[in-house]
Amino acid sequence: MAWTTDKRVCKALYFALQGTDQIDLLTEFDEAGVLVMKDLLFFNPHASEDLRRQEAIILASRYDSQFIKAHRASYEKGVSRPESIAKMVEVMMQAKKTVEDLSDIIDDCYKFRDEKNR
Amino acid sequence: MRKKIIILFAIVLSFTNYTNAQENILDHLKTIFIGLSKNQSDSLLKEGVKSIFSNPDLYNDFFRQYVEKLKANDKGRYTFIRDLDLNFKSFQSDTLPVALGFNYNYSNSWVKNKVTEKSTLLQSYNLAFKGNVAFKKQFNPNDFLEYSLAFDNSFLWGGQVAELDEETSIKMEELQDTILARRARKDPSFLGLYDELAKYISVTDQFALGIKGKFSFEANQDFSKRQFVPGLLITAGAKGWNKNEALQYFNILDYPFALIRLITGTDKKFTIYGATFPSMLFGLDYVLPQDDTTRKELLGTLDAYSRLRFEIGFKTRVARIGKEVLHFSSDFRWYKELNADQVIKDNKLDRSTFFVAAIESNSGLFVSYTTGKLPFDKRNDQVYSLGFKYNLGNKND
Numbered sequence: 311m312a313w314t315t316d317k318r319v320c321k322a323l324y325f326a327l328q329g330t331d332q333i334d335l336l337t338e339f340d341e342a343g344v345l346v347m348k349d350l351l352f353f354n355p356h357a358s359e360d361l362r363r364q365e366a367i368i369l370a371s372r373y374d375s376q377f378i379k380a381h382r383a384s385y386e387k388g389v390s391r392p393e394s395i396a397k398m399v400e401v402m403m404q405a406k407k408t409v410e411d412l413s414d415i416i417d418d419c420y421k422f423r424d425e426k427n428r
Numbered sequence: 429m430r431k432k433i434i435i436l437f438a439i440v441l442s443f444t445n446y447t448n449a450q451e452n453i454l455d456h457l458k459t460i461f462i463g464l465s466k467n468q469s470d471s472l473l474k475e476g477v478k479s480i481f482s483n484p485d486l487y488n489d490f491f492r493q494y495v496e497k498l499k500a501n502d503k504g505r506y507t508f509i510r511d512l513d514l515n516f517k518s519f520q521s522d523t524l525p526v527a528l529g530f531n532y533n534y535s536n537s538w539v540k541n542k543v544t545e546k547s548t549l550l551q552s553y554n555l556a557f558k559g560n561v562a563f564k565k566q567f568n569p570n571d572f573l574e575y576s577l578a579f580d581n582s583f584l585w586g587g588q589v590a591e592l593d594e595e596t597s598i599k600m601e602e603l604q605d606t607i608l609a610r611r612a613r614k615d616p617s618f619l620g621l622y623d624e625l626a627k628y629i630s631v632t633d634q635f636a637l638g639i640k641g642k643f644s645f646e647a648n649q650d651f652s653k654r655q656f657v658p659g660l661l662i663t664a665g666a667k668g669w670n671k672n673e674a675l676q677y678f679n680i681l682d683y684p685f686a687l688i689r690l691i692t693g694t695d696k697k698f699t700i701y702g703a704t705f706p707s708m709l710f711g712l713d714y715v716l717p718q719d720d721t722t723r724k725e726l727l728g729t730l731d732a733y734s735r736l737r738f739e740i741g742f743k744t745r746v747a748r749i750g751k752e753v754l755h756f757s758s759d760f761r762w763y764k765e766l767n768a769d770q771v772i773k774d775n776k777l778d779r780s781t782f783f784v785a786a787i788e789s790n791s792g793l794f795v796s797y798t799t800g801k802l803p804f805d806k807r808n809d810q811v812y813s814l815g816f817k818y819n820l821g822n823k824n825d
Binding site: 315318321322325328329330331332333334335336337338339345349351352353354355356357358359360361362363364365367368371372375376379380381382391392395396399400403404405406423 | 513533535537548549550552554556558576578580582584587588589590591592594597598600601604605607608611619622625626628629631634636638640642661663665667669694701702703704707708709739741742743744745748753755757758759761784786788790796
């Protein structure tokens with residue numbers, strides 16, 4: 311899947327990243343898609359893997375809540391809240407995964423309004 | 429000899445991207461070397477070889493090209509190598525010569541889920557490798573490798589976004605679309621709309637507590653010292669997401685950076701980031717030394733001992749300068765052997781502290797400072813690193 315303004319999941323992630331200060335407001339949409347995890351604020355490359363995992367879990371949990379309650383997304387069939395969080399965490403733990411990679415995983419776990427209306 | 433020098437430079441320059449610049453430099457070199465004596469050109473060649481092959485950028489270039497070949501030919505090995513997060517670098521300390529080497533960092537996990545109503549419990553098995561390796565091991569100032577398997581339980585409270593009804597949710601998404609449209613046509617009024625957007629998202633502060641059983645194997649880079657370390661770790665973290673609550677203001681480490689962001693115009697007003705609250709780790713390890721000549725010489729035995737550990741990590745944004753975003757990241761670790769023998773204390777082997785701080789840009793430029801020692805390090809060193817990290821990328825995977 312491409313990083314595109316045609317998909318609500320990409321837009322929801324872009325604004326969630328800005329709303330949690332992971333990227334600043336001057337980061338353009340196109341630029342955000344190619345950023346890697348270690349470019350985001352939660353990813354401290356010098357911390358132990360134990361601390362990084364905790365940061366990723368906190369952020370993934372926050373995003374899950376935002377997608378479900380503010381965007382009124384629903385989980386894809388057979389996917390639960392802990393599974394969605396865990397899948398996001400696995401991407402977030404890898405320094406070289408991109409924001410676009412993260413949006414792909416989120417797309418696999420959640421059904422946003424544009425998908426529901428198709 | 430002159431030909432050798434020119435060939436040497438040609439090889440090195442072939443790893444850069446600037447074809448015109450390469451041709452110009454080679455032309456200049458050919459002109460300069462015509463007038464040199466044999467001794468001069470020998471000396472120049474020796475210095476050239478030394479300078480070129482002690483530069484981590486050369487190895488990063490070789491490695492980047494190797495990974496790109498793997499990407500086309502061997503998907504499985506490419507994914508592993510990419511996730512290994514390997515960076516060549518030079519170690520510079522105040523007591524040791526400059527040493528060339530690399531650091532690596534790999535982690536993977538298998539998740540086991542648990543669902544509860546108000547809080548979330550996540551369980552996972554995690555595998556990780558991490559370390560610094562110098563090509564001349566005696567010059568490695570951060571001589572510590574760790575391999576670990578852990579069972580992690582993470583409890584989360586808060587971080588809950590207030591539920592929007594269908595109509596309000598649609599309005600919020602329409603506002604997001606308006607912001608993107610204005611950004612696309614370079615209309616600067618988009619910035620003002622972010623305040624309006626923030627009103628739609630009401631979120632509580634968030635707290636996390638992790639309890640982890642961990643089994644580690646620690647060693648120096650030639651494995652002449654090694655030990656097994658089962659242990660219990662507790663991690664704690666908080667995020668001041670709610671702008672109306674006081675928690676964010678307790679993030680005191682972010683105050684100097686908030687000031688820099690204000691001065692540089694990165695933030696419109698003095699803003700403490702609730703998202704950059706430092707994370708902490710407390711641990712109790714039971715160390716089982718397998719081979720440690722220093723302890724053996726001092727104690728005569730390799731008895732097991734208990735060790736306390738503490739870690740705090742912090743990362744925040746420093747400034748945006750044009751397209752470059754600068755981040756500050758730091759980590760402090762403390763280890764203390766419990767009930768250590770007097771001879772261990774006298775040799776200052778009962779405790780160690782380690783601190784690293786770095787400023788890094790999105791494009792890969794970084795400057796870092798390290799002080800103290802990790803277990804197995806022989807001395808307290810101050811290590812400075814300056815370099816460029818390559819993002820190998822995985823956009824299409």
